[in-house]
Amino acid sequence: MHPLFHPRAIAVYGASSDPTKIGGRPLDFLKGCGFDGPLYPINPKAPVIQGLPSFATVSAVPGPVDLAIVAVPAPAVLPALEDCAAKGVGAAVVLSSGFAEVGGVGAEWQQGITALARRSGMRVVGPNCMGVINVRRRIVGTFTPSATGFGLVPGRISLVSQSGAFGGYCLSLIRQRGLGLNLWVTTGNQSDVDFADCVSHFAQDEGTQVIVGYIEAATDKDRLIAALDLARENGKRIVVMKVGSSEAGAQAAASHTASLAGSDQVYDGLFRQYGVYRARSIDELFDVAYACSLPTPVPKGRRLGLLTVSGGVGALMADVAAECGLDVAPMPEDAQRRLKVILPFCGPRNPVDMTAQLVNDLSLFEKNFELMLEEGGYDLIVAFLSSVGQVLDLSSALLLQLQKVLARFPDRTVIMSMLASPEVRKVYEAAGVMLFDEPTRAVRAAQALVYFAQEAQRARTRAAPPDLPGTALAPPRRAVNEVEAKAVLASAGIPAVRELVAATEDAAARCAAQIGYPVVLKIASADIAHKSEIGGVLVGLQDEAQVRAAFGTLLQRARQHAPQARIDGMVVAQMAGKGVETILGVVRDPVFGAVIMFGLGGVFVEAFKDVAFRVAPFGVDEARAMIDEVKGRILLTGLRGQPPSDEAALADAIAALSVYAARHEAALESIDINPFVVLPRGQGALALDALIMPRPKG
Missing domain, CATH: 3.40.50.720 (NAD(P)-binding Rossmann-like Domain)
Known part of the structure; x- marks a missing residue:
């Protein structure tokens, strides 16, 4: 080149x-x-x-x-x-x-x-x-x-x-x-x-x-x-x-994963995986490029201070900062009192509003900056000064104050927002201070700088993909029932519930006694992808009589709703403990090959398509990043008295799935593990159902 x-x-x-x-x-x-x-x-x-x-x-x-x-x-x-x-x-x-x-x-x-x-x-x-x-x-x-x-x-x-x-x-x-x-x-x-x-x-x-x-x-x-x-x-x-977005790679209707994966989502996951910032507009593209091209300090965190001469603009910046995931933490109480002493009618919380009094007393600029950096401990500050940058003498005087502050706090990132003449812009940029006309764009640039700082840290500590167990089974060459599918996945390090397949009612009763009550009964058929849609799952069976009755009920439903399906019998499975239902999946993307999907179960997947994607293989830290991306992850932290979920076990399973999918990419069309229940912290996670679709020959 x-x-x-x-x-x-x-x-x-x-x-x-x-x-x-x-x-x-x-x-x-x-x-x-x-x-x-x-x-x-x-x-x-x-x-x-x-x-x-x-x-x-x-x-x-x-x-x-x-x-x-x-x-x-x-x-x-x-x-x-x-x-x-x-x-x-x-x-x-x-x-x-x-x-x-x-x-x-x-x-x-x-x-x-x-x-x-x-x-x-x-x-x-x-x-x-x-x-x-x-x-x-x-x-x-x-x-x-x-x-x-x-x-x-x-x-x-x-x-x-x-x-x-x-x-x-x-x-x-x-x-x-x-x-x-x-x-x-x-x-x-x-x-x-x-x-x-x-x-x-x-x-x-x-x-x-x-x-x-x-x-x-x-x-x-x-x-x-x-x-x-x-x-x-x-x-x-x-x-x-x-x-551009496409439905390529999302044609397998029997697979939740495939139906949720569009090529655009895969690119989005790839960019996150490799620390690429994806801009959604041309303005953002060049705002971020501009912010990254100046020799400014790398933010150490996402704690953002907002300094303004307009309370309204300060509120606007705070709204955008919250949307960007930045921490607009308030100033400490003592620092707020000190700000009030300096200017009794200021807004001291964060945003800190200097009001238009700045024009009468330029020393407010340096005093507010120093208090915010010293007492507030902010990693970044975005300061909005309206049209001050159109007055050369005024803006030059403020720059001198700002340079003294930056000399004292050389590790902090400062972004200015004001309407400025070309001459003023050159002076500020020559001093290493980035300048934006529009305040919300300045805040989004701050968010991009934080993103790159976090990605750089993540790159230094990222874990390698785990080893695939030597006992891992190859993917099936034909469609198999869920018990066989989960056995394959369990061999690759993805834990599953204990279960047996019973071909007859008597066998189902013996299996239930062996596993221990209560149990779940499900139709065992490679031809019925989503059993719950035909009432093919019965849970909480407490004794032999209920198991025998359930066997007949499920057999009748299978014959009624899927008369052509091959029925292997019934799956008798342990009742998993109460946890948070998630979905793990693999889809074969036409460009990137094996792609891993993670999402919260239920309405989050079906209605909101609240899922994250990554290109296989990867380690547990990338799996944790996937977990953090989905909006419904708050359910894993424990709500309304529920215990926090075992996120470590979940991340281990996602990483293990990525390694297995990458190793057998040529043989797999898709994998669905749905639901994958994450139990309370320390108790692990279990695949309750699984579907493996082998890649068609030729």
């Missing part, structure tokens, strides 16, 4: 003397921006293009060429790339369109490009892309009008976009906001270089601190995961906008 972003010499295939055309713009940009290496226009129709000697082919260029920018009609692209490969060109950017995006022969041409890249080792970006930029090297290999006049500031943000138009739009936003940019690339049809390749390169680039990405779909699971993992290991922060 090095020749793509750091070429010493560049050739432009299809170069035009007209700088407004696709073949003319890259050459014009490269000349105008001051690229310090040789430029070679390639066009057999003109001896000189834009004042530079032109060559019929790149093979005719007298010196070496590292990067070729290709802007010729689609039929001529592959011959041009073959010429580049013969020359030993390290990388090529194909701006031309008319390939897989239009189908037909275009798709065949793109296959040829992929084959050539693999054969020659030349890296190819595109086709149908916008190109590449390296701001520090003043390389602008693109035709997007967004690059006109350059105007880009070197910085620590690198951007990769699958969409060329979106990448161009982002470039305009970066210039408009004055953000510091390092590398920029759009991948287009991804015949060779894809999103993951670029993330991997950025992860190893010393000039990149923040990776901004726009992704529509992954092309290679292993490459993407490796790239995200590398970025995390190297301390890079990734902010991604993922668009």
Whole structure:
């Protein structure tokens, strides 16, 4: 990938003397921006293009060429790339369109490009892309009008976009906001270089601190995961906008897990798993990138102080902070009294309201800040100063006070929100203070910084996936009843209730006596996925008479509601203790393979789809993160006098399931463990029902 972003010499295939055309713009940009290496226009129709000697082919260029920018009609692209490969060109950017995006022969041409890249080792970006930029090297290999006049500031943000138009739009936003940019690339049809390749390169680039990405779909699971993992290991922060959702991988109606898993949810789980921040809007995408690109301290916690000149805005910020999961803890009582002494009509709790009196007494700024940091112990402070930033003298005086505070508390993160002139913004940012016009965006940026800090800590301590027991059974090759399914899962470390299958009424009575009353009776059939829907489960049976009666009742219901189903008899199972019902599952995603699902049982899954996903395998800490994500997890903490649940046993089971699913990914279509009852702390957890769907042959 090095020749793509750091070429010493560049050739432009299809170069035009007209700088407004696709073949003319890259050459014009490269000349105008001051690229310090040789430029070679390639066009057999003109001896000189834009004042530079032109060559019929790149093979005719007298010196070496590292990067070729290709802007010729689609039929001529592959011959041009073959010429580049013969020359030993390290990388090529194909701006031309008319390939897989239009189908037909275009798709065949793109296959040829992929084959050539693999054969020659030349890296190819595109086709149908916008190109590449390296701001520090003043390389602008693109035709997007967004690059006109350059105007880009070197910085620590690198951007990769699958969409060329979106990448161009982002470039305009970066210039408009004055953000510091390092590398920029759009991948287009991804015949060779894809999103993951670029993330991997950025992860190893010393000039990149923040990776901004726009992704529509992954092309290679292993490459993407490796790239995200590398970025995390190297301390890079990734902010991604993922668009598009699909029902692919959610067609198995008999599986709760499959019906709940959409590809978008799987991406969401993957991003959480690897510490990627998923932005839900373009503003958020660049707000977070901006916040992460400045050399501000890493928050040590999520305790947020809010300082304001407006009580109304303070309340608004507090609402958003609560929504973001930040801790807007009140100031200590003694500190509140001291604030009242400084300004009797202030709001001292948190938000701390300095009121408009700040304009009359600028010392309030420093005094309030110091009290909040020293007495309140806040990890971050967001300060709203209305339009103070439009007055240079006033804002400069406040900055001097702020710098004294930051010198005293160098480990705290401070975010300012105020309307500011460009001059004031530059002064504040030069001092390492981030500045937002809109206060709620400042709060959300604070939440993103906390997220990255927590993820960095989690990355340092994350546990490896557990070992799969040597006695673990392989998945069944055909549909099996729940007893057989739970036996397979138990062998993999997922505990299940004690149970037996009885083919006759007499056998059921003997099994119940062996297990001990009370017991549960369920229809044993691989053909009936959800027994409760046909009344196929009877609980709390207290004696032999009830077991015999239940056997006949369930057999009649099976014949009535599922006459074609094969009935193996009845499952006689122990009555599990009272606990919280959850659901564990596995679904085979078309891109990411085995994906694990966790959710609370009942209405939380059925109505709210309150579930979390992760790509298998992973360790218990990732399992705990899944548990924390679901909104219904409060049920596990113990409500209305109920004891707390055994979350450790639950996390162990989720991690064990992930390892088993990853090992047998090729043989599994889905697994449902529903319900998986989590007993009180110290008593474990048990699978009460299970369904394993083997992957169809072929």
